[in-house]
Amino acid sequence: MAFQKITESDSLYNDLDKMSLREILEDINKEDQKVAIAVNKEIPQIEKLVAAIVERMKKGGRIFYLGAGTSGRLGVLDASEIPPTYGMPNTLVIGLIAGGDTALRNPVEAAEDDLEKGWKELEAYHINQNDTVIGIAASGTTPYVIGALRNARARGILTASVSCNPDSPMANEADIAIEPIVGPEFVTGSTRMKSGTAQKMVLNMITTSTMIKLGRVKGNRMVNMQLTNQKLVDRGTRMIMEELSLDYEQAKHLLLLHGSVKEAIDSFHREWRLNQ
Structure with missing residues (x-):
């Protein structure tokens, strides 16, 4: 039986183009309220992942995010915020996106379809068993991510996945699967919406809790932040x-x-x- 993508299923709403502006906004907000509930259900898996990451980072390990499109951009965003927020080197949380930096602003044709590209990019960083590879894909089917996780896991490197479909091919390649199931998007298949919000929440939870456990926060304050303005x-x-x-x-x-x-x-x- 073919893998069923909830993220691609029809919106619960019809005739969006005939709705009033207020109806559109209220219904988007109604759908967004489902996201935090879905993420809450994944806390045990997130906890398991963060505990393993902290253990590895204390030994010099790093976090690598891999994704394509919106998912890749979210990984790069989360990674880029760690140095200014917590005063950590930019070599400890690294975001890789299919198609490289060009893909941050513009789509790169077929970049996510290469099964081996993600792993080759990780090899350039001399990845090792103290590191953690986290694949991000709303669909859970992105070859660029799946190939990287498969190769990393085969070499004893901790792997995790963040997707919005249950039991996805990507999750099957990960040691720890995080799956906030947010349901159909308001605009059918537009995973930059609820799925993207869920992924952003999960990534925030992973790195924020990791930084706290690594001693980068005192009380509730960012005492290691960079003084950039x-x-x-x-x-x-x-x-x-x-x-x-x-x-x-x-x-x-x-x-x-x-x-x-x-x-x-x-x-x-x-x-x-x-x-x-």
């Missing part, structure tokens, strides 16, 4: 003011001197202990 300098300054009971200028001086909230606070405490 005045807003972030101000935010970091106020974190230090609150933590150390300093005035604004003292806190800002300390922040700019040490480059991060964490380093500023740690340095302050070290100096205080030396003077006791």
Whole structure:
């Protein structure tokens, strides 16, 4: 029996072009409310994956995302946000998209259909058994991703998949399958909608919880964020003011001197202990 794609099934709504604007927006929102529920059901699988990732990253491992189209863009987006948010090198969470950087803005014909391309791109990074490969595909049928997972798993590398169809071919190639089943899209087959939202939520959960467990958050604050603009300098300054009971200028001086909230606070405490 052929694999059935819920993501390609007919919308629950008809005559979209005849709806009022308010009806369109309300029905899209009604469908979006199903996404968080679907993701919630996958928390045990996400937990299993993150626990394994943290163990590996403590040994120098990395996360590799692979996807095509919207899924690939979401992986690249999530990876690109880790260095500024948590002060991590951009070599630890890496997003690969079928067709390369060109595909971030424009479709690249047949890029996702090459079964071996994904693995060849991973080999260029000297991938090893401390690493984790996460395939992202709403359909769960993308050859670029399936081939990469198959090759990685055969070599003892941890693999995971994020798709919105149950028991997909991609999931069958993964050690840990995450499958938020969000149902048919509002516009039939437009997986940039609910499926994309579900994938974005899952990727946020994976990297955010990983960074917390790796000590990149203190309390509820991004104490390792990069100071790339005045807003972030101000935010970091106020974190230090609150933590150390300093005035604004003292806190800002300390922040700019040490480059991060964490380093500023740690340095302050070290100096205080030396003077006791």
